[in-house]
Structure formats: structure tokens, C-alpha cells
Amino acid sequence: MTTLTYTSIEDIEKFHETARRAFDSGKTQSIEFRKDQIAQIGWLLRDNEDRWREALRADLGRHPQENDLLEFVSIYTEVNMAYKEIEKWTKAHSIGFSVNWFPMHPKYKAEPKGVALIIAPFNFPLFLLLGPLTSAIAAGNAAVLKPSEQTPATSQLLAELLPKYLDNELYHVVNGGVPETTKVLELKWDHSMYTGNGRVGRIVAAAAAKHLTPLTLELGGKNPAVVDPKVDVKMAARRLLWGRFSNAGQICLCPEYVLVPAEFQDTLVEAFTEAYQRFYPEGPEKSDSFSRIVTTAHAARIKRMLDGTKGKIVLGGQADVDNRYVAPTVVRDVPVDDVLMGEEIFGPVLPIVPVKDVDEAIAVIRAKDHPLAVYVFSTDKKFQDKVFKSTKSGAAVANETVISAGVPGLPVGGVGPSGYGYYSGKQCFEQFSHYRVSLDNPGWVDTVAFGFRFPPYKPDYKKHIGSLTGALPPRPGQKSAMKVVKRWGLWVVFALVGASSALLMKSGRFAQLKAPAQA
Template structure:
């Protein structure tokens, strides 16, 4: 048995001085050099590698998480992210030549400089306590920021391991870990930050956004959502059952991007339910409760919340339903409901509950998806290519996976984030670097250019205005009705030819093209 470090709350009175130290390190430009950032990332990699057993044990104790899941979604994920970021950091941090710059401004050498935002606060989540804490931190380190990490107190063993890894691996004057719950988080939010990154519920996200607004602090919010899955009459019921069951049993359903409810065409309802039963038996032949591959609910409060959703439902349990409060066990539970107002759909379950709503057709499913939560974190249509494209064009969501459950969110280097009430901002891969970076526009005006710049100085004259128009104005390629002008007329307008001359030149060009085509 691995001995886990204890979880100890940080003293609230120490938080201000800790943040002051971390900010001082940024203002001293300690994190600016790329080599410093690379060393920190590499040390973090080995900190994870050397404490692999602690991470596995902590996630098992906090969430009953199988070692396979912890390796796949926590350890391997973060270590690969570090290697990816290390290999690409120089490219990400390199100045960019500004694009789409008018010719008259190119002499000023406009470029984009990648500046770190500053000192940032990262607030992690309990469901993937390592990945959702270190993922943003990796981006902050790569961008050249200093950071304070506040892991979720609901996964205390993982939080304690994170603190140990960060203290042993990273420069303590630049990166530190604060432990605690509401009082400690409140004290952190009372400090001035250059950015706040939060992963969790929409309720807490709202509180953080309001607090950040008081000091005009930018935020990235990775929230949840009542994510819909849609199974049309043309879908493959076996494929849909297996893939959606995987998405809803990973981490015992405690995944912000898993489907919250599934709308099934009435013609497909019975075939789908039949395949769900088969898939459940295949995944957990000895039953989910006895399986070493099935996790547990994080704590009693969350267990009771999930149980109440089932108890308050007017739906019918068609598969599963077994619960054990002492073991924090909830079996994958399929419930057939008949209303979007049912307790199983009204709120995000964040657990292994699978409400199913029969629908008449795809149009009804799209209407319901837009009504229940018009900006979910994920969207999962199953059917033909045309049907999926229709769903994509008529709905909104943070991301979408066609014919699968949240596969888009399992690609480590694909930008991930919500929209509207499911969040704001994105990270992962290059997006993690961008998340903590300010793209600073920079120009350099040569001294010899002064003769061309006299047009901008008073006194303003008609001659200067005409000169400016010649240098500045773009010619439209559309008319007053908003219609695109043909290239001949556009070219004539571009070179300033008017009236009869325009007609003559256009006719000449047309005649030339006709003769050439006959050759």
C-alpha cells in the first residue's frame, strides 16, 4: 500500500503573502526565458513519473478510479501534454509576422509578440483531479506566467499528491499550490490576478466571473452542460449503444462532456435498448458493482443528489438502478422519460444516469436540444452524414462528436472549451499556450519614413486628404444592392476609370477574350 501525503488546508492568513511572492517573481521577469519554462515543464514531467503510484492510489481512493482510467486520462495525458508542449514551445512563442496588412503599412514591420499574461489562478475540478489541474498549469508555465493552483477539495488525496509534486518539481517562488474549500478560495479570489482559469459547475463559475469582473480580470470558464445525444432512425443501434455507454460509464459518468440525455427516434427505441443491455453485459460481465473497471461517486453529497434525481423522476427504469450509499455505488441506470421537464433532464446529472426520450423525428430532436440547453458543452448525433450535418448547422455547442460520445474531447491537442453557458475560452495543445498569452501588436516606424507620414500632421488640407485617400481607400467589389460586381467593372473602378472610358475598355477586353477563345 502506497503512503499518501495528508491533505491540509492552507492558512487563510498566508494566502496574500504567497500570491505576493509569486507575483514578484513574474515582475522580476523570472519566467520570461524559454529555457526556464522548458526546465520547469521537464521537471514536472519527472515529478509525475516518479510519483506515478501515488497518483494511481489517490485517484482510486477519491473516485474508485481504475488504474487503467487513471493512466489513460490523468498520468499519460499530462505527461504527453508536457512532451508535446516542450517540443513545440519555441515555435509557439516565436514572433509572428502580422497578416493582411496593407502595403503602405508593411514598411513598419508589424508583428505579433507573444507576451505572458502575468500571474494566474487555476482552480481545478474533482472528476479528473490531475488532468484538469495540471492541463491549464502546463499552458501557464509554457506561456511564461507564474501560477497558483487550487485543486478541488472534493478529491483530497489527489490534491495532496499534486501539492507534493509541485513543491518538489517546480520553482516555489513561481508556482505553488493552495489547499482548502470555500474560505480559502474566497481569499484567493480577493487577490488581484492577471487571469483566472476555472473548471467546474456553472453556479460557481458565475460567482467567479462576477468577482473577476470587479477588477476586470479575464477568465476562462470550463463548465458543464445538459449535453444531448441524438439517435435517428437511420443510426446503427449497436454502435450507438456501445459508444454512448462507454461515454457514460467512464469515471462513473462524472464527465462534463458525457451525454446528459439521449433522444431516440421512436422506431429505434427498442433496438437501441436491446443493444444497451447487450453492451452493459459485455463491458461488465460480472456486473458493474463487482467490476474492477467501474468507479464510484466522489462523495455522499453527490451520491444523494444523483439518487434524488432518480427518485423524483416520473420515468421508468428500464435497465440498472441498483445503488449502495455505503459504497457510493450507482449502477448505470437507463430511465425512459416522457418530458424534458423530468428531473433526469432538467439538471446535469454528472453521474451514470442515462435518461432516454423518444422522439418523432430529427426536427423534434433539434428543437428540444435548442430548448433544453442551447449552448451545451457537447453534442452527439448518430445517423447519416446528411443528418449529422443538419444537426451541426442548426444547433450550437462547445464541441461535437459525430457517431460517438465526446471523442472530440479525448484528443489531447484539439482545442477544448464551451460556449455561452457551458463556458468561455479554450485550452489543450497550442490553445493552452494561447490561453495564457497576450498577442501584443508591435510596429517600428523608420525615421526615413517621415516624408510619407507628413500627411497625418496638421494643418489638414484638401491636398493631404486626397493623398491620404489614394494611400488608404479600398475599392468595393460590390454595388449599392449588395451584389458582387464582375471583375471587369471592379477593375475599372479600381483604376478610377469613369463613364465612357469604362464602357470602351470593358468592351475591348470582352472582344479580346472572345477572339482568344476561338483560336
């Protein structure tokens, strides 16, 4: 087990001050500098892939291919997107043409907020740091990273390698536990981003509020999956188990429970059993394709939940706390008030909750906090729409789980208790940016257009003020009438044009007009 070297409290303050001075020096204003740093994040990963795989294996027991799919691909995607799009993201944008305002050349432009704090959890210790860091750099910020102390091998390697690839003044790693995190939160940041659970999220939000620091939170939640009996059940079972058991269920986008009509539960369990045996032909405990729980404390927590469930365990159920192993587990006949339906499990346990119909499934979802994702397995678009339109979540995904976070260009974020803000792509760049507006108003405008704003005010100024807004939309109920008027207006114009043409033809003037064009 790797021993993690904690950052001293004094160094935390020094990192903060150094990053501030470096940002104030203006070196991040250069787009080329930002692109170089973004590229270096890619090479920080690529040059050391085997070392990262070893560290992630030690911390999470992950198979190398799972690391590649869930961590590396996501980071490389973020790096490539930011590198290619940064000029477009950072250029000044003009607003639409307006007679009143065009002389002032109104524009807005994304500018960096300053020094950012990024706190990541243990479940994706690379992607949830280096992904947001890529966006922070693209936006022109300095940044201090706080990895999880629960992944010591990965966090230690990050502290070793990051200074070798990125600017040592602008970007820093702080390792440590509660005292170090507390110190970090006491400092003033220009933007903070935290990914983790709601309990710590509230602590981070309270600390940010003291400095009025803008904040991005990604907090996960109880993500439901609603299964339509008319679906391809084998496909649904395969994708649900993959989504629940990848990274040993330690994914914020994992399906947390399945809602299925009671009469279809047996069929779904049979499909789960078949998929389970295909995933782990020699048993999950012997499989190198199944990860481990991050700590013994988390393993013990999940075991207590399994011990307390009123449902029936039909697959898995075994737990070896000392070895951080909890078997991939399916539990059927789980009541809505069960221990497995309370807090986020964040482990490889999939409860099946039988319901009467889709309406009851929707009621169960709506009785809980808004999740990070709602999953629906159905080929019936009306069924999908009914669930999605009746619920609220960060993502609404049909016939798939988890992978929406890896689609380039799609933002990832929650709503309400599952978080706010986004941590991927252009939307993450915008989290770390401030849109600064600009005007340049020439003196002659006061004479031609805007002199009415100066005292002394006169009665005829009122018409000028009204011209700034234009007419209001029609009252409700008058839209159709307005359309009819516009339509008749067009016909009148066409009629006048037609009549004029006829008169010209009749008088011979049309031919006279046309003759020079033929010469």
C-alpha cells in the same frame, strides 16, 4: 480516507506575493527555463504514477487503466505538445505586406499575462490542473493552483510533490474549502481559469470582474446525443454507455441524455442491455472497472433524481450512498420536463427521451442552454449536418463521445452557459498570453508618406487618407459583373500579347531577338 491539510489564509497571501515577485524578476522570459518546467510536469507524473493511481483510486474508485487513459495520456500529450511547439508559439509574427505600413516593421508577439489562478474540479483532479498549468508555463506565467477539496488524496499528494519538481517561487498549491477559495478569489490575478459548474462559475466570474481579470470558464452542461435509426445500433450503444459510465459519469463531456425516435427506443434499449452485460458480466457493483461517486453528498443527490424520475429504469438503478455507489443506469421513456432533464446529472445515469423525429430532437436541444457537446450517431451526413447546423455547442461530434477532448490540437471549450475560452493545446496557451504589438517607424516616413496627418490640414490631404484603405468591395449584386470585367480584362491582355508576338514574327524582329540566345 486521506485528511487534507488546508492552506492557511496567511500563506495564501504569501503565495500570491511570492509568485508576483518571482514573475517580476523576469525568470520566466527564458524559453529554456519554461521548457525545463514543462518537462518537469511530465516527470512529476511519470516518477510517481503508482502513487497517483492509488490517490485517484481512493478519491474516485477508478481502475488504473481508466486513470491512464483519462488523466495520464492527456497530460503527457499536453506536455509533449507544449515542449515541442513553444518556440513557434512564442516567436514574433509579421503581418502581411502592405505598401503603407511595411517601413514600420509591424509585428505581434505572445507575452505572458503575469500570475495566473487555476481552479480545478474533482472529476479530473490531475488533468484539469496540470494541463492548464503546462499552457500557463509555456506562455511564461507564474501560477497558483487550487485543487478540489473533494479529492483529498490527490490534492494532498499534489501539494507534497509539486514543490519538488517546479520552481518554488513561481508555482504554488492552495488546498482548502470555501473560506480558502473565497480568499483566493479576493486577490488580483492576471488571468483566472475555472472548470466546474455554472453556479460556482458565476461566483468566480463576479470576483474576476471586480479586478477586470480576464477569465476562462469550462462549465459543462446537458450534452444531448441524437440517434438516427439507420445507425449501427450496437456501435452506438457501446460508445454511448462508455461515454456515460466512464468515471461514473463524472465527465463534463458525457452524453447527458439520448434523443431517439419513439419507434426505435426498444431496439436501442436492447442494444444497451447487450453492451451493459458485456461491460459488467458479474454486475457493476462487483466490477473494478466502474468508478465511484466522489462524495456521499453527490451520491445522495443522484439517488434523489432517480427516485423522482417519471421514466422507467431498465438497467441499474441501485444506489448505496454510504459507499458512494450509484449503479450505471439507463432510464427509458423520460419526458422532457423530468427531474433527470433539469440540472446536469454528473453521474452514471443515461435518460432516453423518445421523440417524433429529428426536428423534435432539435427543438428539445434548442430549448436548453448551449451544451459543451452535441453528439449525433448517424452515417448520414445530411442527418449530421441538420442537427449540427440547427444547434450550438462547444463541440459537434459524430459517432463518438468524450474523446474529442483527448485529440491533440483540438481546443476544448464551451459556448455561452457551457463556458468560454479553451483549456488545451495552443488555444490554452493563448488564453494565458497577451498579443503585444510593436512598430518602429523611421523618421523619413513622415516626408515620404505620412506627413498629411500633421496640422494644418489641407484639402489635398484627403486623397492620402483614402489611399490607406483602398476601394470597398463591390456592392451586393455587382460581384458577377466585376468577375466578368476581370475575365474580359484577362482576355484583352492575352489578345494584345498574341497580337504583339504575331507582329514581331512577321517583321522578323522576333528572329533577331531570338538569335543571340541561340549563339
